[in-house]
Amino acid sequence: MTPFKTHSSHWGAFSGRVRDGVLEIRPHACDPHPSPLLGNLPASADSPMRIRRPAVRRGWLEHGPGAAAARGADEFIEVEWDEALALVAAELRRVYDTHGPQAVFGGSYGWASAGRFHHAQSQVHRFLNLLGGYVKSVNTYSSGAAMVIMPHVLGPYDHVERKSVTWDAIARSSQMVVAFGGMAIKNADVHGGGNSAHIVRDRIGSASARGCRFILVSPLRDDFPPEANGEWLSIIPGTDVALMLGIAHVLATEHLHDRAFLDRYTVGYLTFEAYLTGASDGVEKTPDWASALCGIDTETIRTLARDMARSRTLVTVSHSLQRADHGEQPVWMGIVLAAMLGQMGLDGGGYAYSLGALGNTGKHDLTVPLPTLDQFRNPVADFIPVARIADMLLQPGAPYAYNGQARRYPDIKLVYWAGGNPFHHHQDLNRLRAAFRRPETIIVHETAWTSSARHADIVLPATTTLERDDIGAASGDPLMIAMKQLIAPVGEARDDYAIFSGLARLLGTAEAFTENRSARDWLAVLYDTTRKALAASGQEAPDFETFWAGGELALPVKPDTGGPARAFRDDPHASLLATPSGKIEIFSQTIESFGYEDCQGHPRWYPPHAEAEGANPVPLHLVCNQPHQRLHSQLDYGAVSRATKIAGREALRIHPIDAAARGIQDGDVVRLFNARGSCLAAAVLSEALRPGVMQLATGAWFEPHDPTAEEATCIHGNPNILTRDIGTSQLAQGCTGQLTRVEIERFAGTPPPVRIFEPIRFAHRS
Numbered sequence: 001m002t003p004f005k006t007h008s009s010h011w012g013a014f015s016g017r018v019r020d021g022v023l024e025i026r027p028h029a030c031d032p033h034p035s036p037l038l039g040n041l042p043a044s045a046d047s048p049m050r051i052r053r054p055a056v057r058r059g060w061l062e063h064g065p066g067a068a069a070a071r072g073a074d075e076f077i078e079v080e081w082d083e084a085l086a087l088v089a090a091e092l093r094r095v096y097d098t099h100g101p102q103a104v105f106g107g108s109y110g111w112a113s114a115g116r117f118h119h120a121q122s123q124v125h126r127f128l129n130l131l132g133g134y135v136k137s138v139n140t141y142s143s144g145a146a147m148v149i150m151p152h153v154l155g156p157y158d159h160v161e162r163k164s165v166t167w168d169a170i171a172r173s174s175q176m177v178v179a180f181g182g183m184a185i186k187n188a189d190v191h192g193g194g195n196s197a198h199i200v201r202d203r204i205g206s207a208s209a210r211g212c213r214f215i216l217v218s219p220l221r222d223d224f225p226p227e228a229n230g231e232w233l234s235i236i237p238g239t240d241v242a243l244m245l246g247i248a249h250v251l252a253t254e255h256l257h258d259r260a261f262l263d264r265y266t267v268g269y270l271t272f273e274a275y276l277t278g279a280s281d282g283v284e285k286t287p288d289w290a291s292a293l294c295g296i297d298t299e300t301i302r303t304l305a306r307d308m309a310r311s312r313t314l315v316t317v318s319h320s321l322q323r324a325d326h327g328e329q330p331v332w333m334g335i336v337l338a339a340m341l342g343q344m345g346l347d348g349g350g351y352a353y354s355l356g357a358l359g360n361t362g363k364h365d366l367t368v369p370l371p372t373l374d375q376f377r378n379p380v381a382d383f384i385p386v387a388r389i390a391d392m393l394l395q396p397g398a399p400y401a402y403n404g405q406a407r408r409y410p411d412i413k414l415v416y417w418a419g420g421n422p423f424h425h426h427q428d429l430n431r432l433r434a435a436f437r438r439p440e441t442i443i444v445h446e447t448a449w450t451s452s453a454r455h456a457d458i459v460l461p462a463t464t465t466l467e468r469d470d471i472g473a474a475s476g477d478p479l480m481i482a483m484k485q486l487i488a489p490v491g492e493a494r495d496d497y498a499i500f501s502g503l504a505r506l507l508g509t510a511e512a513f514t515e516n517r518s519a520r521d522w523l524a525v526l527y528d529t530t531r532k533a534l535a536a537s538g539q540e541a542p543d544f545e546t547f548w549a550g551g552e553l554a555l556p557v558k559p560d561t562g563g564p565a566r567a568f569r570d571d572p573h574a575s576l577l578a579t580p581s582g583k584i585e586i587f588s589q590t591i592e593s594f595g596y597e598d599c600q601g602h603p604r605w606y607p608p609h610a611e612a613e614g615a616n617p618v619p620l621h622l623v624c625n626q627p628h629q630r631l632h633s634q635l636d637y638g639a640v641s642r643a644t645k646i647a648g649r650e651a652l653r654i655h656p657i658d659a660a661a662r663g664i665q666d667g668d669v670v671r672l673f674n675a676r677g678s679c680l681a682a683a684v685l686s687e688a689l690r691p692g693v694m695q696l697a698t699g700a701w702f703e704p705h706d707p708t709a710e711e712a713t714c715i716h717g718n719p720n721i722l723t724r725d726i727g728t729s730q731l732a733q734g735c736t737g738q739l740t741r742v743e744i745e746r747f748a749g750t751p752p753p754v755r756i757f758e759p760i761r762f763a764h765r766s
């Protein structure tokens, strides 16, 4: 019997061993609330979804590169590694020689897996940079709008997200936490790179036990853990800015706002106040006005505003709020609300962005740097905002606005993806299917036959972390973990590093790419970054072999000093914010100067885009949030995720009132549809939703009923067939996938069986 070995994942640290051919997993002993998502991992050892051999799409193998309507519908032919590498190398050489690096899209967005060395994006970017570079993507699907607006109005994104408010401060000092978008505990299960102790539940519990009130503003009641003893304000999706303006109106008109704070630490309040009172646009943003839009009654808004002014109050805004039309506005308006309360920089008060969305947010910062693989410099300056991929592929040369720049989309001939799943993360999948027909070649490294792999021309099988040694470490996580190989590579899968090393040998860049180091050599080199920093600060700094043998290393954390917000409060002259004025910008001259209609000089209420493209107005809201049973699309074939399916289909939650109006019963197969497409799902009736709102989590693998159809139906339950592919605004062009409008009906007849997890049937060469 093999002994347990240390390992780590986005869901937490654990030990694993193989016993009687089965992978056993034991969560880290120090983790107070290990994530159930660990239970998805064993499937990656033996699932038929694993890619076992390199494969090439028949049309590409027989006719060579070129735009192809068959992508996503064609057969795959398995080939030997040597042939696959030779095909990829020759195609890269052709595209670089003929069209140059600006025709290669290597953004390769995605979460990939934990592990600092075998990090797929670092590997692919390092590899492509040595060939001449690639068009990259900027920002994230997580926080596309927040990342762009934050530096204009409050300071660098990571200062606001990671360095200001801690869970300890909340447990210690907050009296009221008003959470716009909530703090769904399912989300804190996860942190990119590792999450060795899940502490959020306990911290919320101790704050609540001390008497802190948790106010949940969300269309879903379960966006707080039970420990919060939360008070639920069931809001209409997409209307938080209206509610915030209503609260601000009470603060301003009842003189509950902190004028001294606004004078000293902010710019532009009076311009904003003229909007609040209607002096500048004729519409007074009273609680009555807000109530009519957001569905929360006037008296509740008034009382809430007064309570917030009277208490040590923390305003939090979730990622989800800004992953929607005009997503910049709730981020900014939350900041303005917190500024009016005057508590920014006070212990347990002020503003926090995305607290609770990831397991390590709100933990203490580390004092030492983590190991990272050098990606080298990208000689290509061109980029796209990450969620504009379909626009780019469909409209080469077309103009678009972004953050004050007038830009044009590049003309992409080759797409290279390693470590992400665009057919999971992108919106309007029918449009993405059309976009993926355009390039001449699409290459994907994947561990599993995801929809993105199925839409590629050349698919190279990558190992999972279970099959390789690595170092696990993440921002905010005080444990560095020796991730030891637990199983042999599945099939003929290779590490991304080995794949790129093989390609680099054929392309003449091997020496620069590998620096003549084995993967094991690299681990020691990377580890040294952290070891040196430990030694330099006089701390215990074990050598690599000692760390590896011990299995983990505790990293020192910074004391809780309140971060940049406290420093600014204590001395606004010495600790200027990194905004143009050095203060909180309630009015931004920079943003105003861009002249955008959809994001102007101060936060505003913009009505959501009309949704009546089809014949009928579409009445129900669909919340497409993160799944509790998996991370995105990863391991959707794992046991925990599959246990939540109903007859193989993804569960859709609907309020009993909406279900009754449509003759839908618990467990029924339903069809969701709008102007963009349709999907099937299984109905679960639930009173945890606001009536008029349904919820279908992301991540069910896209299964088109007919992959050749112009408008495909997903029979498994992927909401991105329904979401809209437009940017948040011209400022950030962020993803707007969180919310959409749909109609729903009972599926009549015999629903087609879900087959997405059945083994791929390969074709033979003709």
Ligand SMILES: Nc1nc2c(c(=O)[nH]1)N[C@H]1C(S)=C(S)[C@@H](COP(=O)(O)OP(=O)(O)OC[C@H]3O[C@@H](n4cnc5c(=O)[nH]c(N)nc54)[C@H](O)[C@@H]3O)O[C@H]1N2
Binding pocket: 109, 110, 111, 112, 113, 118, 120, 141, 142, 143, 323, 418, 419, 420, 421, 422, 424, 425, 426, 427, 445, 446, 447, 448, 450, 462, 463, 464, 465, 496, 624, 625, 626, 631, 632, 633, 634, 635, 698, 719, 720, 723, 737, 738
């Ligand atoms: N409608 C809607 N859409 C959304 C969202 C939403 O709220 N609503 N949320 C968005 C957000 S916030 C995000 S971050 C994105 C997430 O989108 P992604 O990060 O693209 O989703 P993942 O499923 O994590 O994809 C990671 C892929 O990497 C593969 N992988 C894992 N390890 C390795 C490896 O070592 N090598 C290689 N080559 N591959 C590996 C996995 O098999 C998986 O397919 O989705 C976005 N999409």
Ligand SMILES: Nc1nc2c(c(=O)[nH]1)N[C@H]1C(S)=C(S)[C@@H](COP(=O)(O)OP(=O)(O)OC[C@H]3O[C@@H](n4cnc5c(=O)[nH]c(N)nc54)[C@H](O)[C@@H]3O)O[C@H]1N2
Binding pocket: 141, 142, 143, 180, 181, 182, 184, 186, 187, 188, 189, 190, 217, 218, 219, 220, 223, 235, 236, 237, 238, 239, 240, 318, 319, 320, 321, 323, 357, 358, 623, 624, 625, 626, 627, 628, 629, 630, 631, 632, 738, 739
């Ligand atoms: N288990 C699990 N955890 C995850 C992930 C995962 O895939 N699985 N993904 C991780 C990633 S990459 C990210 S970026 C974060 C994302 O963090 P978030 O974006 O915050 O997470 P979501 O679950 O998409 O949304 C949180 C809640 O916002 C609420 N909401 C939606 N629209 C509105 C609205 O208009 N107003 C209000 N007030 N509330 C609204 C929804 O009810 C939803 O449950 O989660 C991370 N954590």
Ligand SMILES: [Mo]
Binding pocket: 140, 141, 142, 143
């Ligand atoms: Mo994300």
